Amino acid sequence: MAVDSPLSSQLGPPACERDAKALHFIEETTSHADSVQDRVLTEILTRNSQTEYLTRFKLNGATDRETFKSKLPIITYEDLQPEIHRIANGDRSAILSAHPISEFLTSSGTSAGERKLMPTIKEELDRRRLLYSLLMPVMNLYVPGLERGKGLYFLFVKSETRTPGGLLARPVLTSYYKSDHFKTRPYDPYNVYTSPNEAILCPDSFQSMYAQMLCGLLQRQQVLRVGAVFASGLLRAIRFLQLNWRQLTQDIETGALNPKLTDPSLREYMDKILKPNPELAECVRHECSKDNWEGIIARIWQNTKYLDVIVTGAMAQYIPTLDYYSGGLPLACTMYASSECYFGLNLNPMCKPSQVSYTIMPNMAYFEFLPHEPDSFGFPCDSPPKLVDLVDVEVGKEYELVITTYAGLYRYRVGDILRVTGFHNSAPQFHFVRRKNVLLSIDSDKTDEAELQKAVENASRLLREFNTSVVEYTSYADTRTIPGHYVIYWELLGKDSANSPTDEVLKQCCLAMEESLNSVYRQGRVADNSIGPLEIRVVKNGTFEELMDYAISRGASINQYKVPRCVNFTPIMELLDSRVVSSHFSPASPHWTPERRR
Ligand code: AMP
Numbered sequence: 001m002a003v004d005s006p007l008s009s010q011l012g013p014p015a016c017e018r019d020a021k022a023l024h025f026i027e028e029t030t031s032h033a034d035s036v037q038d039r040v041l042t043e044i045l046t047r048n049s050q051t052e053y054l055t056r057f058k059l060n061g062a063t064d065r066e067t068f069k070s071k072l073p074i075i076t077y078e079d080l081q082p083e084i085h086r087i088a089n090g091d092r093s094a095i096l097s098a099h100p101i102s103e104f105l106t107s108s109g110t111s112a113g114e115r116k117l118m119p120t121i122k123e124e125l126d127r128r129r130l131l132y133s134l135l136m137p138v139m140n141l142y143v144p145g146l147e148r149g150k151g152l153y154f155l156f157v158k159s160e161t162r163t164p165g166g167l168l169a170r171p172v173l174t175s176y177y178k179s180d181h182f183k184t185r186p187y188d189p190y191n192v193y194t195s196p197n198e199a200i201l202c203p204d205s206f207q208s209m210y211a212q213m214l215c216g217l218l219q220r221q222q223v224l225r226v227g228a229v230f231a232s233g234l235l236r237a238i239r240f241l242q243l244n245w246r247q248l249t250q251d252i253e254t255g256a257l258n259p260k261l262t263d264p265s266l267r268e269y270m271d272k273i274l275k276p277n278p279e280l281a282e283c284v285r286h287e288c289s290k291d292n293w294e295g296i297i298a299r300i301w302q303n304t305k306y307l308d309v310i311v312t313g314a315m316a317q318y319i320p321t322l323d324y325y326s327g328g329l330p331l332a333c334t335m336y337a338s339s340e341c342y343f344g345l346n347l348n349p350m351c352k353p354s355q356v357s358y359t360i361m362p363n364m365a366y367f368e369f370l371p372h373e374p375d376s377f378g379f380p381c382d383s384p385p386k387l388v389d390l391v392d393v394e395v396g397k398e399y400e401l402v403i404t405t406y407a408g409l410y411r412y413r414v415g416d417i418l419r420v421t422g423f424h425n426s427a428p429q430f431h432f433v434r435r436k437n438v439l440l441s442i443d444s445d446k447t448d449e450a451e452l453q454k455a456v457e458n459a460s461r462l463l464r465e466f467n468t469s470v471v472e473y474t475s476y477a478d479t480r481t482i483p484g485h486y487v488i489y490w491e492l493l494g495k496d497s498a499n500s501p502t503d504e505v506l507k508q509c510c511l512a513m514e515e516s517l518n519s520v521y522r523q524g525r526v527a528d529n530s531i532g533p534l535e536i537r538v539v540k541n542g543t544f545e546e547l548m549d550y551a552i553s554r555g556a557s558i559n560q561y562k563v564p565r566c567v568n569f570t571p572i573m574e575l576l577d578s579r580v581v582s583s584h585f586s587p588a589s590p591h592w593t594p595e596r597r598r
Pocket of ligand 1: 106108333336338435
């Protein structure tokens with residue numbers, strides 16, 4: 001029921017007084033985007049004026065944009081490595097931030113094969129909570145009645161480590177779920193989850209998923225929305241149900257919890273809510289035992305109004321599979337965030353995935369935009385790039401996001417390419433175009449061309465004793481199975497047909513490639529089970545020449561033709577697959593531990 005509030009918003013009539021405040025905040029902040037940005041930059045530069053970093057660039061206490069832009073360089077993670085190392089090794093002086101660094105957030109972006117370490121400060125949790133608090137008030141504008149039911153969200157914590165200097169290093173969501181902001185959040189009828197904290201915080205991923213699925217099944221009539229952070233996570237939950245529904249329905253039928261769930265607090269919670277319910281067990285069994293799982297989400301959780309998962313960027317590849325399992329339920333992408341900073345939200349969350357635009361909230365950080373010319377490689381040294389302020393970006397143009405945060409990143413290139421689609425008040429709205437330099441991604445892994453090249457080189461060493469080399473290769477993220485996996489097409493040149501590499505050798509090549517890929521990939525394979533074994537498909541000799549002929553027939557220049565290192569265009573896939581002579585899968589998991597290699 002909408003309320004008639006003095007704070008009524010142009011976004012629509014708020015569902016309750018608290019929503020009215022949130023919507024008013026969005027309107028206020030986006031209406032005064034430029035002055036909010038001014039305030040944010042002044043706050044960041046004032047409080048951090050004595051830090052080693054700002055002193056080094058002789059800001060001398062200036063807080064205006066012009067001085068800031070003229071004195072501070074635009075940087076990447078690599079430029080900050082020395083400072084990050086010192087903080088990680090225990091230097092507690094005010095290097096980047098006047099506020100103590102409370103922990104490191106481990107990004108899914110990597111540097112030298114390991115997750116990037118993003119320093120953060122305690123108060124950033126408040127900013128994250130603030131952004132989360134805006135999501136339901138916006139959703140309530142589009143989907144009424146969500147306070148009458150619950151959300152089935154599959155949320156997980158991941159392993160954490162300590163740096164040599166004793167700071168915790170963990171993913172941003174793990175940090176958030178383990179914080180009091182999440183654990184002791186006040187009751188909010190619009191945000192009730194079927195998963196208890198005991199399940200979300202259980203470090204064992206099988207037990208956590210099992211308990212969350214069981215709770216979701218037990219409360220199936222109350223579930224109004226189903227979600228996970230990313231599309232890949234929700235599909236993993238569906239796969240889990242495929243593999244475990246027999247045991248789950250047995251637990252529901254008998255009221256006795258699967259003995260594999262050994263976590264004491266989880267057992268204690270589940271023992272309280274699990275009672276024999278043969279009728280529910282039969283109903284779930286009836287649906288799950290069918291061969292055809294099309295629309296399974298809507299069949300089991302019949303009151304679901306939408307799926308809450310990110311399907312923009314690399315996750316767009318999962319839209320057809322999600323549509324299949326959900327029977328075409330709407331897909332809502334609500335927010336855009338990273339370890340470095342939470343950026344903004346989608347003010348029209350029920351729009352089609354292809355139309356999703358995120359409105360950057362000007363209070364989260366100071367934002368600048370590096371114009372991105374799709375076909376240019378870098379910029380000439382004598383003309384430094386001209387960065388544009390948040391309110392000055394132009395509709396239709398593409399930019400790389402550059403941020404200055406309260407935690408002490410100054411003019412830091414995030415690596416995301418965004419296209420301006422419009423404005424809400426004076427705050428721009430962005431379509432997420434892509435992350436720079438990402439060739440392959442299944443879950444949160446991001447593999448670039450150099451990493452793939454190195455992996456192919458390392459693996460192909462195993463072919464030397466067979467006098468065989470890899471003459472050409474390309475790759476494909478195969479998401480038709482759950483979990484998805486990397487496929488690498490190899491064209492081989494063997495000089496000794498009597499001694500060509502066996503299936504066993506090519507399997508070892510798959511594993512060698514996996515060993516060589518970055519730690520986020522290996523964690524996905526080993527700990528999260530979110531990526532399946534890598535596959536090498538050997539293609540007939542001459543296949544890559546045919547690929548070139550095909551590209552040239554479609555207008556590519558013969559002089560400039562380069563083998564694409566990743567493919568997903570159907571005719572090319574069909575051409576490659578029709579030339580496959582053998583296929584080989586990695587026979588084991590690569591090495592991975594939470595500890596960093598360096
Ligand atoms: P991480 O630092 O590991 O949390 O990853 C953050 C990155 O994930 C962002 O910089 C984006 O590249 C990507 N990402 C986050 N939210 C979205 C979204 N809503 N749509 C597309 N990509 C996203």
